[in-house]
Amino acid sequence: MQQRAGTTDAADAILRAIRHEIPQPVETFLREQHLLVVAGIATGGDASEHVWASLLTGTPGFVSVTDPRSVSIDAAFIASDPLYHAFDRTAPVGLLAIELSTRRRVRLNGHAQRLNADGPLVMHVDDVFPNCRQHIRAREIVHDAVAEAPPIVRRPETTLTTTQREWIANADTFFVATSAEHRADASHRGGERGFLRALDDTHLLWPDYDGNAMFLTLGNLELDPRCGLLLIDWERGATLQLTGNAHVNWRPTPHFPEVTRTISYTIERVVETTNAIPIRWQTRDDI
Secondary structure (H helix, E strand, O other), rough: HHHOOHHHHHHHHHHHHHHHHHHHHHHHHHOOOOEEEEEEEEEEEOOOOOEEEEEEEEOOOEEEEEOOOOEEEEEOOOOOOOOOOOOOOEEEEEEEEEOOOOOOOEEEEEEEEEOOOOOOEEEEEEEEEEEOOOOOOOEEEEEEEEOOOOOOEOOOOOOOHHHHHHHHHHHOOEEEEEEEEOOEEEEEOOOOOOEEEEEOOOOEEEEOOOOOOOOOOHHHHOOEEEEEEEEEOOOOOOOEEEEEEEEEEEOOOEEOOOOOEEEEEEEEEEEEEOOOEEEEEEEEOOO
């Protein structure tokens, strides 16, 4: 991917940034977070495996480092989440810890398991690496642990509704889950509203903006096109989860003539959940 993008000169610096143990600054950062984006693989009712992006939330301290290569997450997916049973046994996992108010983020990849139904999700970490702050829209938490009605899940569908297409058209942030070679990864995508486009009720398109030149998401998609997307309604605490297949286009398209790469996405499953998370954010325009 770096060769095709002409960024091989950054490869050595990128490799130096990847660690295999959790350094103290990352441990402190994780302990302060309210939200984790999770990438995992779930088996559907037809026995097929799909890649999904989901999230876990809690008060600061719900994520803790128990040793230099282990993380404990004291939170559970809601029962209707596609990843609810994904970690009943050891499975690949990708975590993205993102602090929207400061636009800082850290990715951790490895394997995880929930040892019992009421216990924490325990992760063995293989790789730890920070990412730059580009393309992150700053947001502040305005309510934490909001008392709301229980989560309401729309019946899983295979196509987008008109309302969901409007949600996508107004998004300035979404999260991407990919998997390849028994590994999983969670990543962030951001831009101006309209950068994620629903071409119809089963096809999306977004530009691949220049970032840290790691190309982990694109590299995974080259090996395995399965891909999960997560959109959050920051003001209502709702989520929109998609799973499907993605393809990298290495040439400009009429939709985004200013960029050299775009991602085409075909939807296979759609899960929308109201009251999915007990936190509310508001956008900050001063950062």
